[in-house]
Structures are given as C-alpha cells and as structure tokens.
Amino acid sequence: MTGKKAKIDWDSLGFDAVETRSMFKAICSQDGQWTGGSLVPYGTIELSPAAGVLNYGQGVFEGTKAFHTAKGNIVLFRIDRNAERMALSTKRLCIPIMDPDFFKQAVLATVGDNLDYVPPYGKGSMYIRPIVWGTAPALGVRPVSEYTFIVFVSPVGSYFKGGIKPLNLKVETHFHRAAPKGIGNAKAIGNYSASLYPLALAKQEGFDEVIYLDARIEDRVEELGSANLFIYKDGVLKTPKLSGSILDGVTRNSVCRIASELLELQVEETDVYLKDILEADEVFCSGTAVTVAHVGRITFNDKVFEINQGQMGSVTEKCKETLIAIQREEMEDPFGWIIPVACLLYTSPSPRDATLSRMPASGCKKKGGGGGGGGGGGGG
Ligand code: COI
Numbered sequence: 001m002t003g004k005k006a007k008i009d010w011d012s013l014g015f016d017a018v019e020t021r022s023m024f025k026a027i028c029s030q031d032g033q034w035t036g037g038s039l040v041p042y043g044t045i046e047l048s049p050a051a052g053v054l055n056y057g058q059g060v061f062e063g064t065k066a067f068h069t070a071k072g073n074i075v076l077f078r079i080d081r082n083a084e085r086m087a088l089s090t091k092r093l094c095i096p097i098m099d100p101d102f103f104k105q106a107v108l109a110t111v112g113d114n115l116d117y118v119p120p121y122g123k124g125s126m127y128i129r130p131i132v133w134g135t136a137p138a139l140g141v142r143p144v145s146e147y148t149f150i151v152f153v154s155p156v157g158s159y160f161k162g163g164i165k166p167l168n169l170k171v172e173t174h175f176h177r178a179a180p181k182g183i184g185n186a187k188a189i190g191n192y193s194a195s196l197y198p199l200a201l202a203k204q205e206g207f208d209e210v211i212y213l214d215a216r217i218e219d220r221v222e223e224l225g226s227a228n229l230f231i232y233k234d235g236v237l238k239t240p241k242l243s244g245s246i247l248d249g250v251t252r253n254s255v256c257r258i259a260s261e262l263l264e265l266q267v268e269e270t271d272v273y274l275k276d277i278l279e280a281d282e283v284f285c286s287g288t289a290v291t292v293a294h295v296g297r298i299t300f301n302d303k304v305f306e307i308n309q310g311q312m313g314s315v316t317e318k319c320k321e322t323l324i325a326i327q328r329e330e331m332e333d334p335f336g337w338i339i340p341v342a343c344l345l346y347t348s349p350s351p352r353d354a355t356l357s358r359m360p361a362s363g364c365k366k367k368g369g370g371g372g373g374g375g376g377g378g379g380g
Pocket residue numbers: 062063064225226227287288289290
C-alpha cells in the first residue's frame with residue numbers, strides 16, 4: 001500500500017501501539033474457511049454492541065516479532081509455532097480454526113507492507129499482533145456467525161519500563177490466572193483481562209508483575225501475567241511443565257532448546273514449587289514481548305527474597321544473549337528458526353540509511369556490506 005512513511009524516534013521506543021501504514025484484514029463465517037483477506041489502511045473498526053467478543057470474550061490473539069538483523073535482513077522468528085498455537089486457540093474458543101499457512105501469509109503480507117516501521121538493527125523490533133474475534137451479534141451465549149481477523153504491527157523497545165533492570169515480582173496469593181481445564185493454554189483475550197486487576201494492585205505496591213500459583217496446588221508456581229518463568233539452581237534449569245493452564249510460550253520453548261542443545265545444561269519441564277523459586281540461584285521470565293528478563297526480588301506474604309543479589313546470573317545472561325543473537329543473525333541459527341521476509345539492498349554505505357527493498361521470503365541475497373549498527377537496546 002502507498003501512504004504515510006514511518007517517522008519514528010527509534011531511540012525512545014517503549015511498548016506502545018504506534019500507528020503504521022496498513023494492517024491485514026479478513027472475514028470468515030462460522031462454517032467457512034479462512035481464505036482471502038487484504039491489506040487495508042491502519043485504522044479503527046466498527047462493531048455491533050452485541051458482538052460476540054464484546055459480550056462473551058470470544059477472541060484470541062498471537063504475538064510475534066520481526067527483527068532487523070546484523071546481515072541486513074528483516075526476519076521472522078519461529079512463526080510456525082505461533083501459527084500452530086493460533087489454530088489451537090481458535091479451536092478452543094469456537095472460532096473457525098485458522099489454517100497455519102493462511103496465518104503465516106497474513107503476517108508476511110503485513111510485515112512486508114510496513115518494512116520501514118521495523119526498527120533499525122539494535123534499536124528494538126517490530127511487534128506483530130494477529131488477533132481474531134467474534135464480530136456478529138449474539139445475545140444468548142453461543143459462538144457467533146461471523147469473525148474478523150486483523151494483523152497489525154508496531155515498532156517496540158523494551159516491554160518493562162526502565163529497560164534492562166531486575167524485575168521486582170510479587171507472588172499472587174489472592175487471584176489465579178487460569179483454572180485447571182480452563183483456557184490458560186489458549187491465547188484467549190480473557191486470560192489477559194483477568195490479569196489486569198492483580199497487576200494494577202501489584203503496580204500500586206511498586207511491583208513490576210505478579211507470579212501466579214497453580215489453582216489446584218497452591219505452592220506450585222505457574223507463570224506471570226505476561227511471560228513464562230524459569231529458575232536455575234545447582235546446575236539445573238527448570239520451568240513449570242505445561243499443565244493445561246500454562247501458555248506454551250514460543251520463547252519458553254526456545255530457551256529450553258538453547259539451554260539444553262547449545263549450552264548443554266540440564267533442563268527440566270517439571271513441577272516448580274514456591275520454595276524452589278524463593279531459594280533459586282537465578283530466576284528469569286521469558287516471552288515474545290518480554291524476551292528474557294531477570295528477576296531481582298520476589299515478595300511472598302510480605303517477606304522479600306533477593307535473587308542473586310539482584311544481579312543477572314550467568315545462565316540467564318547466556319540464554320538471553322544466545323536467543324537475541326539468533327534473532328538478530330549475529331550468530332548462525334542452528335535450529336532453522338529464522339525466516340527472511342526482506343533484505344536491505346545496500347545502496348548507501350550505512351545499513352541504517354539503506355534503501356528498503358521487498359524481497360520474496362524465499363531468501364535474500366545481500367548486495368554488499370556487512371552488518372553494523374548498535375548492539376544492546378530493547379525489544380528483541
Ligand atoms: C507476548 O509476549 O507476545 C504476549 O502476547 C504477552 C503480552 C502480555 C504482551
């Protein structure tokens with residue numbers, strides 16, 4: 001699409017929705033298949049007050065990122081896993097099951113049309129938000145007759161304000177995130193609305209986020225409202241096993257594989273108890289938005305536990321740096337997780353000033369010049 005050009009201050013990106021050029025939109029009837037759809041100008045949508053999503057929360061979403069890499073490419077990361085999870089989530093919420101190929105093409109089209117909104121290498125990433133909801137009206141509780149799917153994107157920096165600082169978490173003892181046999185493993189919008197009140201209370205008390213407990217066994221931990229959880233102790237990296245109420249995070253799985261296959265650590269997806277986390281050598285959380293963020297303090301029933309004296313531990317650091325290096329093509333991707341969407345044709349000496357050129361996802365051949373740009377920096 002033609003239209004406005006990105007005018008962004010890349011040095012002050014937070015995690016907020018920035019309007020871009022276009023979004024992808026498709027509509028599907030309850031008994032139909034997800035096909036077609038097109039790019040439309042980014043903008044607001046109209047909804048019936050009786051829409052299924054407004055009244056009964058019939059909506060699910062995904063979160064994935066595009067990165068500008070050291071090799072001058074723009075790449076997607078493990079989009080297959082988001083596509084599979086979207087199929088699972090749509091099925092669970094009685095939305096027409098989204099075909100993974102349709103999902104991927106929609107993401108590619110949206111990113112491809114908004115390439116100039118992908119932050120330069122080292123300055124953050126493009127957050128991609130595919131979302132689908134029940135549009136048609138319903139007064140009685142039932143799946144509605146029509147659904148809308150939109151993919152919108154936004155350039156982002158760090159998820160948590162203040163960037164790379166130790167997280168200050170609270171163990172949530174009054175509220176659960178998800179119920180056993182509920183929708184905790186689907187990326188349902190209701191899981192996130194349920195987390196808003198506990199999060200608001202925690203923020204008033206000065207915490208960054210909360211750790212939710214298992215609703216059945218309350219000394220077992222599950223995850224945060226916005227991320228999965230890891231602990232490291234005595235040479236073993238552990239994360240709560242997927243019990244049905246925990247989200248099967250793409251970053252969670254990536255950290256497990258990096259830690260076991262590249263860092264050769266013992267990794268266990270297992271029951272993780274409160275005492276394990278309070279006595280851990282290192283604690284960190286993982287998610288697409290969050291990337292990998294280390295935890296410096298945990299408060300449980302007004303008692304404060306310092307983790308690794310508030311410092312990022314070496315295992316956390318290696319997991320984080322390896323993940324980011326793969327995403328930014330600073331190291332070889334031994335897993336085949338990276339998919340090029342586009343590459344920069346180096347028509348100018350600096351990759352930052354290079355001309356963006358759309359290329360087929362089948363691969364980018366660089367015309368010249370190497371990587372470059374700054375390291376560090378949020379997002380990713
Ligand atoms: C993500 O990490 O992509 C999520 O969807 C979590 C959300 C709270 C931003």
